[in-house]
Amino acid sequence: MTVKLEIPVIDLAGSDGAEREKVCKEVVRAAEEWGFFQVINHGVDESLMKKALDVYTEFFHSPLEEKMKVVIPEDSIEGWKHPKLTQTSDYLQHVSSAYSAEYVANSWIPATPRYTKNWPPSPSCLRPTMIDFVNAGTGLHEKLLRMMAEGIGLESDAFVKYFADPRVSIRANFYPLKTDGSFVGSLDPHSDISGTTLLTDFVDGLEVKKDETWVRVHPLPSGFVVNVGDLVEILSNGRFKSVLHRGCPNESKERLSVACFYMPNDNAVLAPLKELLVDGQQTKYKAVRFDEYFESFLANGNNLKGRIQTLKVED
Numbered sequence: 194m195t196v197k198l199e200i201p202v203i204d205l206a207g208s209d210g211a212e213r214e215k216v217c218k219e220v221v222r223a224a225e226e227w228g229f230f231q232v233i234n235h236g237v238d239e240s241l242m243k244k245a246l247d248v249y250t251e252f253f254h255s256p257l258e259e260k261m262k263v264v265i266p267e268d269s270i271e272g273w274k275h276p277k278l279t280q281t282s283d284y285l286q287h288v289s290s291a292y293s294a295e296y297v298a299n300s301w302i303p304a305t306p307r308y309t310k311n312w313p314p315s316p317s318c319l320r321p322t323m324i325d326f327v328n329a330g331t332g333l334h335e336k337l338l339r340m341m342a343e344g345i346g347l348e349s350d351a352f353v354k355y356f357a358d359p360r361v362s363i364r365a366n367f368y369p370l371k372t373d374g375s376f377v378g379s380l381d382p383h384s385d386i387s388g389t390t391l392l393t394d395f396v397d398g399l400e401v402k403k404d405e406t407w408v409r410v411h412p413l414p415s416g417f418v419v420n421v422g423d424l425v426e427i428l429s430n431g432r433f434k435s436v437l438h439r440g441c442p443n444e445s446k447e448r449l450s451v452a453c454f455y456m457p458n459d460n461a462v463l464a465p466l467k468e469l470l471v472d473g474q475q476t477k478y479k480a481v482r483f484d485e486y487f488e489s490f491l492a493n494g495n496n497l498k499g500r501i502q503t504l505k506v507e508d
């Protein structure tokens with residue numbers, strides 16, 4: 194008999210009351226064993242999640258001239274990119290070689306001119322929707338990081354304190370339904386550069402590496418798919434896993450995924466938490482400043498787990 198593997202589903206309904214300790218342990222187990230899980234009853238309004246998918250669906254279906262207004266400029270990674278219809282700048286070359294689906298990526302927090310200038314102007318409800326969405330998403334990221342810390346016996350803010358003045362980015366990936374001869378990209382295997390990532394996605398297509406197999410995720414309509422990013426792997430000294438995953442088109446439906454990345458500010462220095470280096474535990478990662486880690490991502494791309502390997506301390 195083959196056992197069908199599924200990423201864990203965690204109900205957060207009791208997580209602010211008497212059940213908190215139990216739910217924290219479930220989050221910890223999922224972050225250790227899978228690096229991926231789904232959460233339900235997470236407190237983010239389901240209609241806001243649906244609206245976020247709707248505004249991006251409208252964006253991807255808008256005429257080329259509309260999308261070209263926010264095409265990724267030469268010196269940036271923020272904006273819209275289509276692997277066949279847009280140029281790839283030198284700056285983006287390494288990153289985009291591993292990424293071949295049509296996408297739009299923007300940082301929404303902080304809302305400084307560096308980022309706001311390439312926010313899609315249409316549809317007109319995209320900006321207000323996404324501002325609400327990233328604020329709600331930020332609350333959930335913080336909550337999950339607190340639960341991970343509490344679940345391993347640390348102070349609740351042991352992880353979140355590294356994310357003061359965070360950068361919160363959205364990457365919407367579009368996988369149209371393949372009709373004969375038409376181009377449909379996919380997102381090559383990668384780990385995320387974030388602390389944590391929340392994925393909103395109602396159609397199957399995400400696949401997660403578990404040991405040596407690719408496991409397909411079946412997203413629950415009102416749930417978020419959560420994954421541990423490289424930065425939480427580093428902070429937890431490898432206890433929580435930032436695992437490879439890939440985005441595939443669906444065989445019978447158009448598919449859209451909206452990833453919300455929770456990242457620290459540029460100056461944050463990430464290293465395994467001192468509280469975890471007890472009882473002979475050695476540090477497994479070198480300290481790195483977030484802007485430098487991000488630059489290494491731009492310079493080397495997402496070549497599987499290559500990026501985080503550069504920080505590994507030899508045994």
Ligand SMILES: O=C(O)CCC(=O)C(=O)O
Binds near residue numbers: 380385394398439
């Ligand atoms: O589209 C997907 O299923 C994966 C999205 C993803 O992993 C990302 O945007 O980082």
Ligand SMILES: [Fe+2]
Binds near residue numbers: 383384438
């Ligand atoms: Fe990802």
